[in-house]
Amino acid sequence: MLKGLLRLAPAAALLIMLGATAHAEDGRRVFTGTLGKMPIVMELETASAENISGRYFYQKYRKDLALHGIKNGEMLVLDEGEQSYGDKLPLPKIQLHIEPNRLWGDWSNDEGKMLKIELVEAKQPVIPASTLPYLVRLHESEPYEYRRLQGLQLKQGKTETFNGYSLQWWGEPQTKLTIFEIVSGYTPEARERINQVLMGRLWQEVVGYYECFAGSGGAFYIQTIKPLLITPAVISVDVSTEVNCGGPHPDNSEGPINLDAKTGNSLTLEDVLWVGRGSPLHYEEGNNEQSSGAFNAYSEYRSKEFAPWLVGQLRELYPDQMLPGSDENCAYNEEDHWQFPTWYFTENGIKLGPNFSHAEAPCAYVDWSVLPYNVVKQHPGGVALQLP
Template sequence: MLKGLLRLAPYAAALFSLLSTAQADDGRRVFTGTLGKTPIVVELNTQQQDEVTGRYFYEKYHRDLPLSGALQDSTLTLVEGNNRYGDDKPLPTLKLEETANGWQGEWQNPQGKKLAVQLSEAKLAAPTSTTLPFIATLPASEPYEYLRLQGLKLKATKKENFMGYTLQWWTEPESKIALFTVESGLPKDDLQRVNQQLLGRLWNEVISYHGCQLQGGENVEFMQQAQPQLISPAVVSLNISTSYYCGGAHPDFGDSPLNIDVNTGHSLSLEDVLWVGEGTPLLHAERDSLGDQPLNEKESAARSTYQREVLVPWLVKQLTALYPEEMKKPAEGDEDSCDYTDESIWSYPSWHFTPKGLYLGAYFARVARACDAPDWSVLPYSLIKQHSGAVKLQLPQN
């Protein structure tokens, strides 16, 4: 089974036929070529000619180098890197002339070394029916990331038995992003659907890692840990905790769970599982074979209103009844305690399944982030079953 999954990975370029050109919907164009004799991939947005932005990576190393500059007539002048922390050090430059199919010119470092640059509009490998669904979306939305991922491979690490299911862990060595696939314990078709979602999430986290590297520069930190929380015939649930510094004033951290409907392979929203409003539950969104679609403006507004006016007051009431001591409002002037009665901290809770019930995590402002994600805030399945969401799931007994 896993050999078949590996064939779905983005580095299996032989499985693909060629597309025409690489251009994202927002005007970013992608080029491939050489800097000196070294292969590179370049992304440029020249729509605002006096503020051209871009990035590139050497195919051997995959790490982004930022580009900025201006386009005057057919001459593109770019600076590689930036002095974001107040440094005034000289930086490499690129001076390029537009050609019929790209750019050509030279790169020069501060010491005066010059190397020729040749760039052509990138030709992308088109996804086929066996391509991992997440990867199949990238040529249209993120062609630059699509080309980067084709040069990366996953490394199999440990195997683990979790709740009677065999998990195979995978690591992308450069980013050290790790996640698992389910090797046994589910029917074959269910395994394929679930593992496509899990591998898609792994590659998406690799993209996030590189985005953080580009934004944060030399002082970046990006550490991540994934933990399975519940696996059953109905759901696969895991939590992904990330600690990161991508530039800015402070480091940060947060949880980003993934909850998969085994029957369809789609991720679940909280409204799919728990609904305490009137009428028909809000479905997360229309689904299709390429994955979950984003909420449109009307759906997003309805969801926000429901969460603020219905879900959060209900949630605070239920948690207060279940955990009166933990939810007790701190005494006035007690700044060291966590106020879990504050409705704002439950507005967009991170959530996942557990053997005992549905876990929902609070989210505090930065000054009280130590109060985030209390370990006790679990709603028992006996309560969840009284308020089923849009997707009918076979939940554990408790």
């Protein structure tokens, strides 16, 4: 069932009827319509009449154009785009009359070109039960981004075998982002849940790609996907990105996917390894539905129990690398760098990556910081796993 869904690119099968909804809680509203003859989608944040902000994209191109301006009576007066530092070039103007659930007006530039704009507030339809979980969350929380995916279709790529499992690769042609699904091994139910997570990550990266290109000259977004370990018990996939979304320097990051192969559930480090008192915590970074109290407990555990323990283990295992002053630029012996490490499964143990500031980013890329499974198994986490 999932393979068919992927060929239809959930977008083609599921997003044709999609709409968006007003975000009453933060003033965001989503509109659809035309600028000239071109279909567009627009999001406006209207909580402050003196500081209207927003963005829109042409459905043909999908890349954002920034909006900012004011509400003047029953009119929105907006500038399109951003001025580069030191520039004072005239920006295109958008003036929109405000009516209940409708905006209409004109787009114009300094060359005298003028185009009509017609917009209506987008509505939120019911979506099919087969929609990928990530797209369901996007549908509820970010209808503008959900709209952006409308019409995108995945292209089937190469097949390969990894650790005895068959992988089918898929790519999104416009962004050139890719990921694979697992098409052999596991029960059909577990495989479907695993692939839902993997494909959800692909669509998440597509959203990130277009957000990165929001009016920023010279932006780029390069992603590398690599299977790391696939066993009957666990799955690890490396997701590395190099991006420049307008800052002075590019950002490099790793965001591995770690899954319980039997259930398809994402794993936190505390699900696998627990060195604290009491029952293991389960805190998912990036999950905004968790309470501030849960984060405080998680942060306290990581700083006061986990990081000191991990640094002690690494000093015993890798004394040369962890020796103070062994690297004049990277103080690997300091606990702060190991509170929130990246991690994934390898054949020999859990690979943990230290955390450094942007200026010290090269320090994060080390190949020696593996915690062997014979150590990990002495400190089991909250999920029963058959580790290698």
